[in-house]
Amino acid sequence: MSKIKSIISVISDRYEVHDDWEKYNPFETLINIMLSQSTHWRNVDAAMENFIREFKEIDDVARAEIAEIEKVIRPAGFHRVRAIRISKLAKSLQKNYRGYLEEIMNLPYSEAKNKLISLEGIGPKTADVFLMAVRGEKVLPIDVHILRVMKRIGVANDRDGYESLRAKLENEVPPDDRARVHLALINFGRQVCKSQKPRCEICPVKEECRRENVSGQEGNFI
């Protein structure tokens, strides 16, 4: 077994997997993913409760004032910039897809991803998480936590972009395990290999870890 495979296997066997995607429709799932970036899940949940209560359709969001969206998503933070992105996203979906995300969801993977990336505020990571959540696409999206862990362990290097790191991990993880591994690595990053003060003393992969960039600047993918 390769070193990456064995590290991923140790982490994904130990860290709990949790997702809420089934309770949301596709547009709500997309908003949930956008609000989850760098935000605690409890604050995202509070914002999502408001969002679902206030907006029933993409058209409602497209028609809403920015201030109204800001008020609704305020518990998740960064509400000013996020409200503008959400408003532009809803308007673009309404204009180009008549308010139906399903038109994108049913396309082949590369085409669906390219169309998603062309929308406001959506990058390759958000597109991949969305396709994984709504139709079980067998990808392994790389978020801020996974990027940090992989840099510290020595799997990711400075030349890695989103797609090259995703390919590295997907080469080591069978398609059916990728969603579970994605969620387990995020939990490991939140609970143990934290941004500030990683808990190396209790880390199950400390013997294999190079502990690179432990106090350095974090990257992120959208």
Ligand code: SF4
């Ligand atoms: S040893 Fe420390 S830096 Fe390395 S993966 Fe574990 S918690 Fe992160």
